[in-house]
Amino acid sequence: MSVPLRVTLLVGLSLAVLAACPFFGLSLISPAALTVPDHPDAEVFWRLRLPRTVAAFLAGAGLSLGGMIFQALFRNPLATPFTLGVSSGASFGASVYFWLGGPVLMWAGSLGPLFSSLLGAFLSMFLVWSITRSRGGFQTAVMLLAGVVINFFFSSLVLFVQYMSDAHDSLRIMHWLMGSLASVETARLAELGFVVIMGTVFVFSLAPQIDLLTAGEELAASRGVRLKTLKLEIFIVASVVVGTVVSLAGPIGFVGLMVPHACRLILGWNHRRLTPAIFFVGGAFLSLCDLASRLVLAPAELPIGIVTALLGGPFFLWILFRANSTGDLF
Amino acid sequence: MTGGNGLLAGKGQPGDGQAILEASRFSFWIDKANILRDISFAVRRGEFLSIVGPNGAGKSTLLKCLLRLHQGGRSEGTITVAGRDLGSYGQRQLAKAISYVPQPGGWIPPFTVREFAKLSRFPHASTVAGLSPSDELAVDQALESVGMTGMANRNLKTMSGGERQKAYLAAALAQGAGIMLLDEPAASLDPRHASELAALLEKLNRGQGLTVVMVTHDLNHPLRAGGLALVLAEGERRYFGPASGLLENGVLEKAFRHGFLYLDHPDGRGRLVVAR
Numbered sequence: 001m002s003v004p005l006r007v008t009l010l011v012g013l014s015l016a017v018l019a020a021c022p023f024f025g026l027s028l029i030s031p032a033a034l035t036v037p038d039h040p041d042a043e044v045f046w047r048l049r050l051p052r053t054v055a056a057f058l059a060g061a062g063l064s065l066g067g068m069i070f071q072a073l074f075r076n077p078l079a080t081p082f083t084l085g086v087s088s089g090a091s092f093g094a095s096v097y098f099w100l101g102g103p104v105l106m107w108a109g110s111l112g113p114l115f116s117s118l119l120g121a122f123l124s125m126f127l128v129w130s131i132t133r134s135r136g137g138f139q140t141a142v143m144l145l146a147g148v149v150i151n152f153f154f155s156s157l158v159l160f161v162q163y164m165s166d167a168h169d170s171l172r173i174m175h176w177l178m179g180s181l182a183s184v185e186t187a188r189l190a191e192l193g194f195v196v197i198m199g200t201v202f203v204f205s206l207a208p209q210i211d212l213l214t215a216g217e218e219l220a221a222s223r224g225v226r227l228k229t230l231k232l233e234i235f236i237v238a239s240v241v242v243g244t245v246v247s248l249a250g251p252i253g254f255v256g257l258m259v260p261h262a263c264r265l266i267l268g269w270n271h272r273r274l275t276p277a278i279f280f281v282g283g284a285f286l287s288l289c290d291l292a293s294r295l296v297l298a299p300a301e302l303p304i305g306i307v308t309a310l311l312g313g314p315f316f317l318w319i320l321f322r323a324n325s326t327g328d329l330f
Numbered sequence: 331m332t333g334g335n336g337l338l339a340g341k342g343q344p345g346d347g348q349a350i351l352e353a354s355r356f357s358f359w360i361d362k363a364n365i366l367r368d369i370s371f372a373v374r375r376g377e378f379l380s381i382v383g384p385n386g387a388g389k390s391t392l393l394k395c396l397l398r399l400h401q402g403g404r405s406e407g408t409i410t411v412a413g414r415d416l417g418s419y420g421q422r423q424l425a426k427a428i429s430y431v432p433q434p435g436g437w438i439p440p441f442t443v444r445e446f447a448k449l450s451r452f453p454h455a456s457t458v459a460g461l462s463p464s465d466e467l468a469v470d471q472a473l474e475s476v477g478m479t480g481m482a483n484r485n486l487k488t489m490s491g492g493e494r495q496k497a498y499l500a501a502a503l504a505q506g507a508g509i510m511l512l513d514e515p516a517a518s519l520d521p522r523h524a525s526e527l528a529a530l531l532e533k534l535n536r537g538q539g540l541t542v543v544m545v546t547h548d549l550n551h552p553l554r555a556g557g558l559a560l561v562l563a564e565g566e567r568r569y570f571g572p573a574s575g576l577l578e579n580g581v582l583e584k585a586f587r588h589g590f591l592y593l594d595h596p597d598g599r600g601r602l603v604v605a606r
Contacts, residue, residue, distance in 0.1 A: 075437060205457060212449050215439035218399050218432055223505065224425030224453035227401075269440045272460070 003267055007277045010266070014284035018057055021287045022049035026298050047186075053287050055184040055192065056304075059249045060259070060286025061279045062196040066242040067256025068263075068278050069203060069234045072210045072271065074144050077319055080256040081242040084147030085124040087253070088154035089239075090246035093120020095161045095173045114191070114247040121243030124150050125235050140217065143231075179250035179305030181290050188248055199241040200279045206233060207271035214269055252286070252305045254312025259285055261319065348413055350375045350541055351396065351428075351509055356407035358388075358395055364565060365391045368407070371560050371570045375508065376539045378532075378557030380546055380573060384586050387562040389545045390433070393513050396543070397430055411509070425453035429505035431498050431512040434491060434519075443489075443497045444482040447472055447504040454506065472504035475538075476530055492523030499530065503540075510534075512544040516551075524548070528555065549590075549603045552576065561585045577601055 001009075022045055023029045029049070033041035066081040073079070081087050097116035131146040158177070162170050176183075184192070203210070209230050212220035221227050245252075259282040260274070267273055286304075289311070293304040349372035358366040366388045373379045381389050394400050396409060398416060409416040411427050419427065429450070439446055450472075451465040473479045476496045486494055495515055502510055512531075516524040532555055534540040546552070552559045552573035559576050561569035563585040569575060576582055582590050582603065589606035 208449070208452055208455065208460070211441075212452060215441065215446065215449060216432065216437055218394075218397075219430070219439075221399055221421070222397050222425060222428070222430035222432075223450055224422035226421045264440075270445065 003270070003273055006267055007273050010263070010277050011280045014280035017284035017287055018053065021053040021056075021291055024291055025049060025294055051186045051189060052181055052184070052290065054189055055249065056181050056287045056290035057283035058189070058192045058196045059181065059184075059245045059252065060255055060289075061283040062192075062199065062241045062245040063252060063255040063286070064259035064278045064282025065196070065200055065203060065275070066238045068260040068271075068274060069210065069238055070256070071260050071264075072214050073231065073234050074140055075214060076144070077257065077261045078316075079144060079147075080254075081238055082251070082253050082256060083151060084144070085128060085150035085154060086121050086239055086242045087246055087251040088151050088158065089124025090117040090121040090243045091177060091251045092154045092157045092161070093117045093123070093243075094176065094247055094250075095158050095165075096120070098169050098173050098176070099161050099165045114188075114244065117247030118240065118243040120154070121239040121246070124154055125239045129232075129235060175303070176250045177305070178303030179252040179308075180301075180303055181249050182301065184248050192244060192248055195241055195244040196279075199237050200275060202233075202237055204272065204275045206230065207275055210234075210271045211269065250303075250305060252308055254308045254315065255282060255286055255289075258308075258312055258315050261315075349373060349410070350412050351543065352410045353392075353396075354408050354410075356395070356409055357405065358391060358400075359404045360400075360402065365403075366395070367565045369562075369567050370407075371558075371567070373509075373541060373543060373558065375541055376535070377541055378535045378555060379543045379560060380552035380555070380557065381544065381560045381562065382546060382549060382552065382576075382585075383562035383568070386564075387585075388565045389562055390513055392562065393511055393543070393545055396511060397428060398424065422453040425505060425507070427507050428509045428511060429502040429507040431495075431502045431510065431515050433513040434495055434498075434515070434517055438487050438494070440485075440487060442483050442485050443478055443500065444469065444473065446486060446497060447501045450501045450504040451506075468506055469504045472500045475503055475534065476500045490523075492519050492526070495519060495523065495527060496530070499527070503534070508539075509541040509543065512542070514545050514547060516546065516548060531555075549576065549582065553600055553603065576603070 023031065027041075029041045029045050033039045034045060036042065063081065066086065070079045070081060070084055071077055093116040094113050097113050127150050128143060128146045131150075132143040135142045158173070162173050165173060209220070209225045212223050212225050213230065217227055242256075260278055263274055263278050263281055267277055286308075289307045290304055293302045293307045296302050296307070352372040354370050356366060356369045357364065369392065371379070381392065383389050391400075395405065396416075411419065411424070416424075441449070447469045448461060448465070451461055451468060454465055454468075455461050470479070473482055476499050478496055478500050481489075481493065481497070484493075486497060489497065499515070502512075516527050519527060528551055531542055531544070535542050535557075553576060555573070557573055558571065559569065559573040560567065561576070561581055568585045569581045577592055591604045591606060593602045593604065595602045
């Protein structure tokens, strides 16, 4: 089967999942109910389930996109917005908001969590960037190590903030850290959609350069890629997209690890094809995870971060076990 | 880009006109370490320069400086490409002037031969439209020149080292630059693949007017192929001139601090160097 055909199939399948998801839940909604005026199921469908499915779709697409570009930059399947500190930076920003934010970020209104998460994401990326630069040049290995260190650092800061907060705020932070799409307000969907779609279009325009980067940095530079600019662009777009998703849905882990890796296995490394495929597959994947999070413990809801982590752990091990003896993880 | 045999931009008669690649009193430091000192040489269009010298002499560093691949580091002196200062080139412009075959080994790109060669058209392609038919043609010609047309859809990861090195050569050729830099391209090749690669390079140099600058450990290659040789040792230039000059005045002995035997080649064509 040719690669473009596989992309088409994956996109089609993902759109089918997106269309089907809002009909499933605690109760099944019949498509016929949507045609009946003032049917209670239609209300549930339009006001609750559809916005939530769209939120899950956009969040999944954004996290997968972030994972794809970091994996390409570091040529390592374990390099994701998570392992490199973007998510923990954004988490730190958001938890500071929950702790002190009310009065301090009053002017930002309902955009407060978004601003503080983005600030946190940028802070972590700025630190990774500065550490890397101070070591001379922009060596990827240094960048990866700096990312891991910054990730630990901000994760500890989140714990610190949680410890300093009162019981109520602490609980809010904890709940948020587990990730949830229930709290994404419909009004936020436009922002999320704008950021994720613009990010995807931008990454698509960088695709040939990302291809070259995966072939090797020196090779990419010798073929006309401005390495420093490209790395900076990758960092900024990943920070904005992942920071926005995290601010709305919490740090949902492993999506950026699993989806790009699986798509590469099916489609190869051409990023002109991977980018749209990963956008749709990532979206459909998280929509399904969200559905599972609502059904597994129904009527209670399992935090979606736990669902993705339960899937991601074994996936992670699978990557390690299928690696060949040379340690080539891809 | 012209059709037919015009794969390489800016063809001309070998050795005519001004230097296409020239270093003049070039020095390079990484932190406090002085890796290259006062290096000068000039290569004209269509010439073949072999860079030889002991390990740690600065050969690969020089190659990276010629490609501006060094991140960090400090330099003095000048390098010019086609008469223009290296620093004045945009990254894509430079990629159109100089192509590169990296040292074999390490990460193998996850692409087929054709995909990999197509990536080299990046400096020519438009951001929006991608590759044009003339780009595809350049890729076809490059694969053809190294005899890889039949292997175009093979994955680099599943190839032997010798085949992969030819694919790298094809990819560099697809870049369409007049100068090609190679870093020990035959380093890990068996004798058959090494001599095939050498023959290919000579063919490209003589037949298509490609200017070749190659770092090599095979001292007999420059002696057989002719052209120019640059001997580096401890970051300094120990010899620059016709390759036949390697046989004279103890150039190799001083550079390598090792004895050599000089023999007549059994096939009657030129001389042969053997380390003692």
